[in-house]
Amino acid sequence: MPIDRIRLPRLRDRIMSPEAAAALFADGMTVGMSGFTRAGDCKAVPFALAERAAREPLSITLMTGASLGNDIDKVLTDANVISRRIPFQSDPTLRRKINAGEVMFIDQHLSETVEQLRAGQIAPVDIAVVEATAITENGGIVPTTSVGNSASFAVLAKKIIVEINLTMPLGLEGLHDIYIPTYRPHRLPIPLISPAQRIGLPYIPVDPEKIVAIVVTQKADSPSNVLPPDAETRAIAGHLNDFLAHEVKAGRLSPALQPLQAGIGTIANAVLHGMLDSPFRDLKMYSEVLQDSTIELLDAGRLSFASASSITLSKDTYERVLGDIERYKSRLVLRPQEISNHPEVIRRLGLITINTALECDIYGNVNSTHVGGTHMMNGIGGSGDFARNAHLSVFVTKAVAKHGAISSIVPMVSHVDHTEHDTDIIVTEHGLAELRGLAPRERARQIIYNCADPLYRDLLWDYFARASRRGGHTPHLLQEAFAWHLRFEGTGSMLEQQRQPEAVPA
């Protein structure tokens, strides 16, 4: 252990094994762990907790930044350690237990978790477990590849366990900007007025006496599992870039656009990737997670700065960036997710936000989370923070799934995460619907004509036409609003075989 990893000498005798650290937990505790979109999660203590749970009852409320890597959620779920999970996850095993009603999942807007903690609205954190690059002279914790909720977890927790990860380069120090809003009723404006600005400290300031254990690890983050662009995601990127270029031409946007946010995932990554060939320059990101596409845009000189709460990269890019962190550090900053996702800052900066929809309806309501209206995928994540407060809120989705058996454009979404008010643009591989300033009936025409797959276009029009004749600001036929979902459940396809739908007028 190089002494520059723990620069407050008296903390060095708190180094212990993961097993010893795991003994500090008690059944029923609330635990706040670092980790956001697989980046910067703890790599030892969670596994020691799972082992301990094999011998004795140990069940906790687990709070994190967002999703964890290294199968941590799976291992903890299999060991029955997790009774409650807040505010996001993306693990298939945990998901199964959530959908069976065996784990209580509190799916939250990612900017809100620590606000609720601070106000005593949810159970306080007993122990924070935070992965760190180093501990400073004054006991400050330098995070690794994500900040997530770690700063407020550590500040608010009774005890802190730090995992020092020796594979994380010391050069990460200086990458982070830790700002925590002042307390009400004397809260001041968050002074951030541009994506590149630093307003806080490069470490998490804590009382060193709260650090009760330090565990040393040497495991890397799980690499991103984002797929490379394909024909459809390239088409989506093309439609959006064409639209943005048109907005620049019309004088409504500058060639630097507005600061960009892109949700995690294959489509959002492909959209940013597509900006490599765009006319835009001096781009900036103000996002929650940076993916490979961010690094490509930085390397190409098209992006001048990126702010986020985590960096989640493929294996090669991860190694390249961490191996050359000094070169990237001046153009990157990682912030607490409360700040990367804060309504105040998002509205002020005026972001263009790009998030993925599971399904959209003909009026612009978006389902990001619930398959068939009932089964949780991952959680709403930051999409609500961004979409609500964006300058331009874009949702992207492929028009069909399962080889055409599912239409992503449906008469009525089976679960609403984002209402019609928070959706400005919808893009599929077939085209782009511009919804700003339109009434629901006008939006339906845009979405059906431009975004729906040809397989489903006439069926959607048929629904809309018949519903419109029955009247209403937002026409619907409640008796068949979910007929497509039910048909898929019954027959394996949303496509109707028998009847001839009313055709879309030319």
Next chain:
Amino acid sequence: MPIDRIRLPRLRDRIMSPEAAAALFADGMTVGMSGFTRAGDCKAVPFALAERAAREPLSITLMTGASLGNDIDKVLTDANVISRRIPFQSDPTLRRKINAGEVMFIDQHLSETVEQLRAGQIAPVDIAVVEATAITENGGIVPTTSVGNSASFAVLAKKIIVEINLTMPLGLEGLHDIYIPTYRPHRLPIPLISPAQRIGLPYIPVDPEKIVAIVVTQKADSPSNVLPPDAETRAIAGHLNDFLAHEVKAGRLSPALQPLQAGIGTIANAVLHGMLDSPFRDLKMYSEVLQDSTIELLDAGRLSFASASSITLSKDTYERVLGDIERYKSRLVLRPQEISNHPEVIRRLGLITINTALECDIYGNVNSTHVGGTHMMNGIGGSGDFARNAHLSVFVTKAVAKHGAISSIVPMVSHVDHTEHDTDIIVTEHGLAELRGLAPRERARQIIYNCADPLYRDLLWDYFARASRRGGHTPHLLQEAFAWHLRFEGTGSMLEQQRQPEAVPA
């Protein structure tokens, strides 16, 4: 016309008749009018427009702050003047045309309209028509009983028509605080850190040369049509006050609570009225509209300050307050609705927000706007601005409507305005459901046990129990999610006569 009503002398020769002012409009224009929840609307020009439209085609996009009084929306609708309406309305005649698809209604979060105008995202305002108390020495416009969107309409419009209302006391000058956010990309934090703070000017600053007409009126605002508290709304107030008192006792709130917002309407008014008998003191409001209950709380010394965008009172209270405005002015401020409803300020101040639901579902999703999922009532108004960013987001509703034929608690809401993430508390006359930190299945138990009417409790439990057995994070039976709404449509009641529902366990 006293000379202190138009203090910039060269403007005095722009006084003209409403008919002459109406001649300045052209078919197809976008018009921004003052008026917010019946307060401070224009009282002459709209009627002259309607008269002109009887003689020649005249159709406009009408933008306002919120709803208008004096039947303006009705008169303009009957004259076919309104082709598009933004961002809120509450008129039965206009509503009918909206629901018939004959008027395009763009229902918006009330903080967002002028943001979209400023960014060129919706059609620019050709003419602003603003009711004023006076015009200052430098041509500044002093509003009357509301600010609404008037400030940005006037600043952004090509031409301005001012209606000077002689019934508005000159003492209203000094009541308003006009702050408009700076332009992106150099936008600064909104410096407001407490409800009573003034951060702007007491008038709307405009280039006086844009004021092309001044019309003199003498008509009062339409009085509020809020009903007095009844047994149910008193019970709702009681449950909420008990809960808040409990939060104070638990140390999570101070006896001054947090700044209060209350939506317009009978129930929210009754809840505030109920605070007359509460243990809370030194209360403050940071709301969009002030109703009679605000004045009662001020008079009783229980409320120390109220900030809003409009004042909408019953006839007697209106006359009392306007007649004694100097006494109230030091404890009131009216702001642009962009500021009263701004996410940045709401999140910073940490409001307790109280808004009315049309229906709630067992998981906490709220429908505020659409009857039967299709027919628009008024619009989402500011409820989304407040609920999303609140410290504590409360929705209130009577448990049943139409003498029990409609349950306000349903298996699935037929339209979503506020998602489960934005609902902390639901209150009906039967009780209060505390949803913070709960998963959907836990929320369902709270809502069914505490809020549902006994007539519907077992039916709701039956749905939830059967859906839960099918699984899912948010259990639903899509084939019968809207069965209650359809039954009401078919039989006039949501109540099922035949089958015996599964009973709520004790």
